Amino acid sequence: MDPDALAKAFVEHYYSTFDTNRTGLAGLYQDGSMLTFEGQKIQGAQNIVAKLTSLPFQQCQHSITTVDCQPSGVNGGMLVFVSGNLQLAGEQHALKFSQMFHLIPTPQGSYYVLNDIFRLNYA
Amino acid sequence: MDPDALAKAFVEHYYSTFDTNRTGLAGLYQDGSMLTFEGQKIQGAQNIVAKLTSLPFQQCQHSITTVDCQPSGVNGGMLVFVSGNLQLAGEQHALKFSQMFHLIPTPQGSYYVLNDIFRLNYA
Numbered sequence: 284m285d286p287d288a289l290a291k292a293f294v295e296h297y298y299s300t301f302d303t304n305r306t307g308l309a310g311l312y313q314d315g316s317m318l319t320f321e322g323q324k325i326q327g328a329q330n331i332v333a334k335l336t337s338l339p340f341q342q343c344q345h346s347i348t349t350v351d352c353q354p355s356g357v358n359g360g361m362l363v364f365v366s367g368n369l370q371l372a373g374e375q376h377a378l379k380f381s382q383m384f385h386l387i388p389t390p391q392g393s394y395y396v397l398n399d400i401f402r403l404n405y406a
Numbered sequence: 407m408d409p410d411a412l413a414k415a416f417v418e419h420y421y422s423t424f425d426t427n428r429t430g431l432a433g434l435y436q437d438g439s440m441l442t443f444e445g446q447k448i449q450g451a452q453n454i455v456a457k458l459t460s461l462p463f464q465q466c467q468h469s470i471t472t473v474d475c476q477p478s479g480v481n482g483g484m485l486v487f488v489s490g491n492l493q494l495a496g497e498q499h500a501l502k503f504s505q506m507f508h509l510i511p512t513p514q515g516s517y518y519v520l521n522d523i524f525r526l527n528y529a
Contacts, residue, residue: 319474319487351442353521355508357480364442364506364523379527381504383487385478398476400487404502404527 290352290363293386293394298345305336311396318399331399342372359388360397369403379404413475413486416509416517421468428459434519441522454522465495482511483520492526502527
């Protein structure tokens with residue numbers, strides 16, 4: 284599969300899972316996974332999903348503006364860089380965000396998220 | 407050195423070089439380095455610096471808002487994620503940008519940029 288198409292498919296899967304079934308994100312992380320969310324560092328699939336499900340908004344919708352990807356040089360890993368808008372339920376204006384993922388292939392032919400850094404741009 | 411302090415020092419060095427002596431960035435890239443600049447993919451130190459020095463603005467000033475970093479899991483590599491403002495000479499409003507770097511240690515005890523993805527947020 285073309286890396287750009289793969290990155291785009293991952294990103295669409297990630298945000299649609301985030302917006303409809305946030306606990307379902309657990310399957311995309313492993314014990315060594317790291318999330319930096321607005322500067323807060325969290326490690327491990329369980330802690331990451333606990334963080335994401337305890338954010339102070341229950342309903343949201345991500346829309347993707349750009350997806351860029353590059354091979355990370357590590358075991359078939361892929362860096363994916365996203366910019367987009369995050370619409371929170373009940374809020375008039377969407378927030379801009381940017382986020383990067385480092386995806387690592389699994390023996391099952393899928394990918395998991397080793398690195399995840401998220402920032403709101405407050406635009 | 408603490409990874410966060412190292413990431414911050416790299417970022418300050420990178421943008422002060424960009425703003426004062428853009429050709430000096432050549433030393434931070436190698437032949438295998440990749441830049442994705444607003445969706446355009448460029449490979450190799452020479453091509454990357456040719457791109458950066460031919461941007462349609464000669465004078466600019468980056469100011470950094472946030473710097474996040476994580477180990478990339480590759481040979482002591484480090485992922486650095488930056489958000490900030492880019493002020494172009496003669497323009498009234500600064501542009502928001504976000505950028506990620508994948509830094510790899512060199513045998514000389516320094517780092518080079520293997521991956522670089524840059525996006526303006528048009529805010």
